Amino acid sequence: MRRSEIRKQLRIRARNIIVQRDRRFFVNIEKKDLKRAIRRLMQMKNYTHLSTITALDVGSMIEVIYHVAFTDALVSVKVQTSKDEPIIPSIVDLIPGVALYEREIHDLFGVEFEGNPDLSPLLLPDGWPEGVYPLRKWWSVDRVLSKLGGKR
16 A cells, blocks of 8 residues: 555545555544545555544644554544544444444543544543543643542
């Protein structure tokens, strides 16, 4: 698989396509293009599955990364959303199995996946304070404990 194949298939203005090494690509796109990009990658030759979705706190933004597996490559599609309004379109209608990944990222980073019918808590315990997203860098152990009333 080549960078030109990915760009041609996506037919979007990817902000950039980074080739980290042979068969390992990173594609930065706007969130409005997410569903179309994932759909088109799924239609490519040698597509096998979406292996996972991960997220990172990158300052004022949350970056959500969709890792798309091919028999001969791994393509990671990166989308950023602001922490102030962390909303990204859900792809649960394209790949129903992503429901749990989206719930996990919602729990830990506070990202709303628009169109996901079930963003109920998956990992956090009952009674977890609203607005406390433990994998955002601002939330230290001490801050989380103070929000929980000092108890572990």
